[in-house]
Amino acid sequence: MAGTVFFSVSMSLDGFMAPGSAGELMGRQWMELQGWVFPTRFFRENLGLGPGGEEGRDDDLVRATFARTGASVMGRRMFDAGERMWPEEAPFHTPVFVVTHDRRDPWERPGGTTFHFVDDGIEAALDRARAAAGDRDVRIAGGGETILQYLNAGLVDEFSVAVSPVLLGSGIRLFEGVDAERVALEPVRSESSPRVTHLTYAVRAR
Numbered sequence: 001m002a003g004t005v006f007f008s009v010s011m012s013l014d015g016f017m018a019p020g021s022a023g024e025l026m027g028r029q030w031m032e033l034q035g036w037v038f039p040t041r042f043f044r045e046n047l048g049l050g051p052g053g054e055e056g057r058d059d060d061l062v063r064a065t066f067a068r069t070g071a072s073v074m075g076r077r078m079f080d081a082g083e084r085m086w087p088e089e090a091p092f093h094t095p096v097f098v099v100t101h102d103r104r105d106p107w108e109r110p111g112g113t114t115f116h117f118v119d120d121g122i123e124a125a126l127d128r129a130r131a132a133a134g135d136r137d138v139r140i141a142g143g144g145e146t147i148l149q150y151l152n153a154g155l156v157d158e159f160s161v162a163v164s165p166v167l168l169g170s171g172i173r174l175f176e177g178v179d180a181e182r183v184a185l186e187p188v189r190s191e192s193s194p195r196v197t198h199l200t201y202a203v204r205a206r
């Protein structure tokens with residue numbers, strides 16, 4: 001269904017979507033959490049790392065997630081981390097709306113990604129993302145605080161979690177603070193690859 005609002009993240013088996021400290025970014029725990037993505041052919045292509053990489057179910061899924069996304073929304077902390085890490089040609093290739101309390105002019109990158117900074121709330125960011133996405137979907141890219149606000153506001157239609165075979169023990173818990181009285185789930189799909197288990201749910205209001 002065009003116009004679906006979704007998120008798709010990696011999560012440790014104990015429920016964390018990021019390790020405890022920012023210093024861990026790209027550290028061992030981060031690599032274990034995201035380790036299923038890095039070997040895919042799509043990951044290499046999208047970051048301009050050259051040929052190679054694995055085909056197969058994980059590759060198909062990341063490719064399909066990218067293809068369905070017409071615009072993304074992300075929190076400021078995810079943006080701040082990415083601003084340091086992404087190559088000049090940022091890996092979105094669509095408009096990205098960053099929810100923040102700060103004002104900043106749009107930041108256009110080569111390759112089709114423009115970051116727009118939205119300081120009037122999550123609904124305004126989503127409205128702009130929907131308009132930019134056209135007949136494609138809107139991805140709430142992360143991080144945890146931002147995903148949770150959209151989920152609790154009833155603005156997420158569907159989500160996928162790639163459950164990685166790692167225990168982090170601490171960090172940013174994906175569903176910490178979820179409004180369990182409001183958010184109900186319906187299973188859509190589950191499948192395993194040799195590296196990870198992909199779970200997809202539709203979100204329903206209770």
Ligand SMILES: NC(=O)c1ccc[n+]([C@@H]2O[C@H](COP(=O)([O-])OP(=O)(O)OC[C@H]3O[C@@H](n4cnc5c(N)ncnc54)[C@H](OP(=O)(O)O)[C@@H]3O)[C@@H](O)[C@H]2O)c1
Pocket residue numbers: 008009010011016017018033074075076077078079081099100101102119120121122141142143144145146147149172
């Ligand atoms: N596992 C995965 O697949 C995955 C995917 C994506 C991200 N991540 C990880 O998630 C982490 C970041 O998540 P996070 O929960 O710390 O932060 P986040 O959701 O990325 O950003 C939170 C920040 O966004 C701004 N913000 C959020 N809601 C707002 C609102 N309603 N109005 C105005 N500003 C708002 C605020 O920043 P200001 O007040 O400073 O403007 C807030 O501090 C990173 O470590 C990233 O690597 C993991």
